[in-house]
Amino acid sequence: VSLFAIMRCCILLEGQCAYLLTLLVCVVLFQWEVTQRTLNGSQFYTYSVCNVGEREQDNWLRTTFIQRRPSASRVFVELQFIVRDCNSFDGTSLTCKETFNLFTSESDADVGTTFRKGQFKKVATIAPDEITSKNELRINTETRVVENLSRKGFYLAFQDIGACVALLSTRVYYKTCLATVKSLASFPETVAGGENQALREVSGACVVNAVSEELPRIYCTVDGEWVVPVGQCQCNLGYEEVKDACQECQPGFFKAAASGDKCELCPANTQRLDSGALFCPCLDGFYRAPTDPPSGPCSGLPSAPRDLVATTTQLSTGKLHLSWSPPEDTGGRTDITYSVECQRCEGNVCQLCGEKVRYEPASTGLTDNKVSVSELDAHLNYTFTVEAHSGVSLFASQATPRSNRPPSTSALTTSLHYTGDDLAPGTAYLFRVQALGSDGSPGGSSIEEQFETSPEGTEGKRLRGRKSFTGFTQEWNLSNFYFKNICLFQGASLKTTRKRNSHSRQGPEDTYFSSSEQLKPLKTYVDPHTYEDPNIAVLKFATEIHPSHITKQKVIGAGEFGEVYRGNLKMPGRKEVAVAIKTLKPGYTEKQRQDFLSEASIMGQFSHQNIIRLEGVVTKFKHAMIVTEYMENGALDRYLKDHDGEFPSFQLVGMMHGIAAGMKYLSDMSYVHRDLAARNILVNNNLECKVSDFGLSRVLEDDPEGTYTTSGGKIPIRWTAPEAIAYRKFTSASDVWSFGIVMWEVMAFGERPYWDMSNHEVMKAINEAFRLPAPMDCPSTVYQLMLQCWLQDRSKRPRFGDIVNLLDKLLRSPDSLKIIADFDPRVSIRLPSTSGSDGSPFRSVSEWLESIKMSQYSENFTCAGVVTMDHVLQMKNEDIKNIGVRLPGHLKRIAYSILGLKDQTSTLSVFAV
Missing domain, CATH: 2.60.40.1770 (ephrin a2 ectodomain)
Structure with missing residues (x-):
């Protein structure tokens, strides 16, 4: 028991987890002695030595054998000790020391009491931060790391060379995730x-x-x-995420695909199956049309039209008008159409009227409730039947579901006419026609066809040619389609409506690209994916570097394809520079290699002080590498978290200005980033911010919309504009939305956007017009710019050029940053202010501090006697300073959280606020 008390060994909770390797019992060698001491009224034992008056001291203390877990190659040794001040002894100035040494020795077996100094290697010299005088004991705590352990166990040893030192405790542990x-x-x-x-x-x-x-x-x-x-x-389908697990959809809910979405409630007129349903089948008598989504409601058949009336105005010409009232019950659908059937009766025999009778506008597919019938013969009885149809009528009347039949197709013949000053004479233009539904939803599109403008000198610049566009998946006919006031480019993609002879229409999203500045047909960026051989793009846009010119030093991160190193680049005739080195891990496929190097093909085309600079690539050797400039301060979000509250608003706005300038440069090159976030902004020693990570980026095709539509892939929901989430269409305007989120991250010192809300909750909140609140101490002008970036209508968002100009004006007028936007701590603190993440009240001060990511101050609160949440609620700003919270950002976070704790009305969710 006494030996265990001498070496007090316990679990140290540091990092994520740390484990005790062994209970230490020390072997005493030479002059170390077991001593009983009293400190703060408690007795404890120490190992001590104090031969300060004798020369050439060499006193050793060794532990017993410490068995090592095979995977623990790195252990931590924490020492608590006391060192006496040499000045407190008389006549020992030449022999007294105030340090001692830590040694280690590895072994595959316990050697017992055998001790050979030559087998030990020095780990560190241990020096005290505080020296003990005659009147007051001062305990020091030092931690050292023992690296590269490989054998079954090891020993620790402590060497004294003439100090007066007492060893109180030793803790040996390793860290785990x-x-x-x-x-x-x-x-x-x-x-x-x-x-x-x-x-x-x-x-x-x-x-x-x-x-x-x-x-x-x-x-x-x-x-x-x-x-x-x-x-x-x-x-998987039929399951949804619930607290890090997949749980079956509850009865009455379904999920039709493997995704991160929640189970949906079975829609109207469907059967509510048991738990784990993949879909909700229609109830008897209800159906889905072929174009209805499988997750949508089911519809009934429409009832019969009412009040059929026939009127004749021209008896001599055999013409009459039929009209009727809509059915009382539409079956819950809006796609109601009508058909008219005519029967001619002579005596008791009736037969169909045949093709002789004419209908205006038609006999089927009528959307209006009237029709004119002509070419009727005199002295005959005619019977007209009007039927109401909807999208489910045919489906309900056939044994084989219509959704299982292939869609019909037809060709569209159209002539393109255009006169305008922005078309070059005698130039070929490529066009693709796409159908739009009445609600603006996209339909099928044709293959590309070529038209040419009239030669120089002829009147106007009219598009010539008549083409048949094919490849549509809807039945519709269009001829002489007239395009007017459409902005055309080489390689453009035009949209059409499904009405005959109608003008093309421009949606609100197109106006974002309607200024003269945006209509330049110049394309300065070349998409490397257009090269048949991607290696050619790499050679064209990136400099090849020989591996001998690169020195790797330390792993600083991990990318999608492999590790990222810090290193040096020494090219012949150039000064050695620090660089970041992205590597391609072994076992890669050729496609992975091409995808890896495509980022270099993109970066190599950019040259701007706020875009990360590509130094070169290694492609002609086994291990491919991408070499970029080294940014000493790393990612912006982590850097801001580490310096919470240390920068004034003026400096933060300067960071935003640099990011906006880089994005303006990319936008001017018709390039969309798609993944703009603080984690993808790098910071150097001069606090310059540079846009990086072009792995998710895509080129903006120079079509009138300026969009890129993805066919899949992951989207960073918290940073992505709603139209990009809904339709996977990315533009410079969607990058502006993301820039607004980056501004919020900067002003919130790296806080996570939307806190702990799930992606589903974030999308729901945005669609319900919720926007992130102003961070603490955020200037009102800056927050107003954020809100402009988050406008639902992307055509009304500012462009990057506008953003750069505005931020420049703010930097030139620092007084404009003095007015602070309203701040609501109930919304801006990560967790609800009066409870933990599960809604229950905080059970301890440490739990509350952990919830606001201030757990490093737990000991400060404990030492100050603040051990309950009631004590916390009584604290004021001065009390927080007095317990040792000095950083302005940390002080504000704790103070605002306490303010939120006092507001009992803030326990509701973000949406209620």
């Missing part, structure tokens, strides 16, 4: 790596009833934190 579930993928507990493996890659597995297109992976850092998850799992 706790077993966790992230994005529905479970990862096992993993021992953190050492300096030679700063990031340890760990493979995971999707939780039960979840699937992923690629193997889930994640990295464990040396500090015991999980970072860079790859391969998101999604709940």
Whole structure:
């Protein structure tokens, strides 16, 4: 018992997790002695030595054998000790020391009491921060790291060379990343790596009833934190995500695809199946039309038309007019049409009227409730039957569902006519025609066809030619379609409506690109994906570097394709520069190699002080690499979190100005980033911000809309504009929305947008007009610019050129930043202010501090006697300062959180606020 008390060994909760390797019992060698001491009224034992008056001291203290977990190659040794002030001894100035040494020795077996100094290697010299005088004991705590352990166990030893030192306790531990579930993928507990493996890659597995297109992976850092998850799992069809698990849809709900969406309530007129339903079938007597989504409601058949009336105005010409009232019950549908059937009766025999009788406008597909019938013979009886139809009528009357039949097709013949000053004479233009529904939804599109403008000198610049556009999936006929006031470019894609002889219409989204500045037919960016051989694009836009000119130093991150290193680049005739080196991990496919190098083909075309600079690539050797300039301060979001509250608004606006300038440059090159976020902005030592990470970026085709439509892929919901989420159409305007989120991140010092709301909750909130509130101390002018970037109508959002000009004006007039936007702590604190994440009140001060990411101050609160939430509620700003919270950002976060705790009305969700 006394030996255990001498070496007080306990679990140290540091990082994510740390484990005790062994209970330490020390072997006493030479002059170290066991001593009983009293401190603060408590007795405890120490190992001590105090031969300060004798020369050439060499006193050793060694632990027993410490067994090592095979994967723990890096351990931490925490020492608590006391060192006596040499000045408190008389006549020992030449022999007294105030330090001692820590040594270690590895072994595959316990050697007992055998001790050989030559087998130990020095870890560190231990020096106290505070020296003990005659009247007051001062305890020091120091932690050292023992790296690259490889054998079954090891010993620690302490060497005294003439100090008066007492060793109170030794704690030996290693760090792990706790077993966790992230994005529905479970990862096992993993021992953190050492300096030679700063990031340890760990493979995971999707939780039960979840699937992923690629193997889930994640990295464990040396500090015991999980970072860079790859391969998101999604709940299978019939299941939804509930607290890191996939749970069956409840009865009456369904989910038709493997996705991150929630189960949906069965729509109207459908059967509500048991739990885990994949779809909701229609009730008897109700149907879905072929064009209805399988997740939509089912419809009934329309009732019969009413009040059929026939009137004749020209008996001599055999013409009459039929009219009727709509059916009382439409079956819940709006696509009601009518058909008219004519029967001619002679005596008791009736037969169809045949083709002789004419109908205006038609006999079927009528949307109006009237029709004119002509070419009727005199002295005959005619019977007219009017039927009401809807999208489900044919479906309901046939044994084979219409949705299982192939859609019919037809060709469209159209002539294009255009006169305008922005078309070049004698020039070929490519066109693609796309159908639009009455609600503006896109339909089928044709293949590209070529037209030519009239030669120089002829009247106007009229498009010549008549083409048949094919490839549509709807039945419709259009001829002599006239395009007017359409902005045309080479390679443009035009939209048409389904009305005959109608003018093309321009949606509100097109006006974003309608200024003269945006209508330049110049294309300065070349999409590397258009090259048949992607390697040619790399050679054209990037400089080849020989690997011998590159020196890797340290892993600083992990990308999609491999590790990222800090290193140096020394090219012949050039000064050595620090660089970041992206590598391609072994076992890659050729497609992965091309995708990896395509980012270099993109970056190589940019040259701007606020865009990350490409130094070159390595492609002609086994290990491909991308070399860029090195940004010392890393990603902007992490940098801001580490310096919370340290920068004034003026400096933060300067950072935004740099980002906006870089985005203006990309926008002017007709380029859309698609993944603009603070995590993709890098910061150097001069606090210059540069746009990076072009892995998700795509070119803006120079069509009138200026959009890129994706066929799939992941979208960063919290940073993405609503139209890009809904229709996967990305523009410079959607990048402006993302820039508004980046502005919020900057002013909130790296806070996560929308806090802990799920992606589904974020989309719902945005569609209900919720916008992020102003961060603490955010200037009103800056917040108003954010709100402009988040306008629902993208045509009304500012352009990057406008944003750069406005931020420039703010920087030139610092007084404009003094008016602060209204701040509501009930919304802006991450968690509801009076409760934990599960809605229950905070059970402890440490739980509350963890919820606002201020857990580093737990000991400060405890030492100050603030140990209950009631004590917290009584604190004032001065009290917070007095317990040791000095950083302005941390002080404000804690103070505003306490303010929110006092407001009992703030327990509702963000939406209620």
